[in-house]
Amino acid sequence: MRRILLLALGSFALGLDAYVMAGLLPVVADDLHESASATGQMVTVFTLCYALAAPFFATVLAGRPARMTLSLALIVFTVANGLSAVSGSLPMLLISRALAGIGAGVYSPLAAATAAALSPAERRGRGLAVVMGGMSIGTVVGVPVGVMLAHHISWRGTLWLVTALGLVALIGVVALLPRIPASAPPALKERIGVLTNRRVAPIALVSFFGGIASLGLYTYLSSFLADSAGIDDPTGYLWAWGIGGVLGALLVGPVLDRTKKAYAIVTAILVLVTAAQAVLPAVAPMHWLLVLPLLIWGASGWAMQVPQQHELIEAEPAHSSVAVSLNSSAVYLGSATGSALGGVFLAGGVAPAGLPFCTASFALIALVLHLTLVRSSRRRKGHHTTTAVETPTAGANV
Incomplete structure (x- = not known):
């Protein structure tokens, strides 16, 4: 140990x-x-x-x-x-x-x-x-x-x-x-081959847009707080987001184990991320009220990848670690894209106080893709949850 x-x-x-x-x-x-x-x-x-x-x-x-x-x-x-x-x-x-x-x-x-x-x-x-x-x-x-x-x-x-x-x-x-x-x-060819799987690719795409929404705003959270609420020290609000992240990461696993409804959980999470980011500008002047959407956003953002991993393992049980690894790359590519786009929006004249509207739109895109592409691929393939599919979850986190 x-x-x-x-x-x-x-x-x-x-x-x-x-x-x-x-x-x-x-x-x-x-x-x-x-x-x-x-x-x-x-x-x-x-x-x-x-x-x-x-x-x-x-x-x-x-x-x-x-x-x-x-x-x-x-x-x-x-x-x-x-x-x-x-x-x-x-x-x-x-x-x-x-x-x-x-x-x-x-x-x-x-x-x-x-x-x-x-x-x-x-x-x-x-x-x-x-x-x-x-x-x-x-x-x-x-x-x-x-x-x-x-x-x-x-x-x-x-x-x-x-x-x-x-x-x-x-x-x-x-x-x-x-x-x-x-x-x-796994060889790079094998990773790319798994990504072209008709069930894996839509899930990874949802993770990509989820990453854009999450880090696209988090990168500029301090600037948003200063511009929208005159907050010079963001430490307490970063703690709120972080505490939400801990709660989300800890609670989503038991909920998933109990319900076995990964698709429905991801749907709920994306709705919460979209709503939490969209209301941030409205509640920013009331400093104490800012804590609630930050908690919800942090919890939802950190919880999302657990059910996503579950879906990927079910979609590609023979190469579950490859699928989850590619999904991780999609999340970080989304994060990089999000922080880059945040800079583009600011350089283009968007005030930091308006950034949550931009990032919430990407969370909404992720939700639409989840409700259309992912749902369609699940219907084509058929949705069968078995114990054998679920057992690689821990190792697939690698």
């Missing part, structure tokens, strides 16, 4: 690094004398490289020992964050964020696979949960803490903290992780 906790520490640093820059956006923009729309692209390049690095480098590095590959990924991640901390210009910051995204994209799936290999068969799900939990905790808890620290030690200090966490994880992996070979990942 100690070795798995080390892997989880690296995942925690990844989760913190992936989202903390969204909370630091106004501070970074002021420090570098750049617009919020331009500076927001640091989130775009991180998530885009994260999404693309996972399938590409997993294929290139196939067959290498897990310890070597994990160490290489953490070296890239740690050095890149150090470069981000000393960046004096936006181009240098964007390059360093791209490198950090590549390191994170290589580390994350391999850390989960290694945790599974280190765990006894009967405790494999728990090992996976520890590593995946590290990333979610890093995002949900680490982000508001990082923003709070930035107000005391600057945004560069927060990035130095991420750098230190990556360095500790690297030392631990080198010193304590045993030499175990990583299982060969």
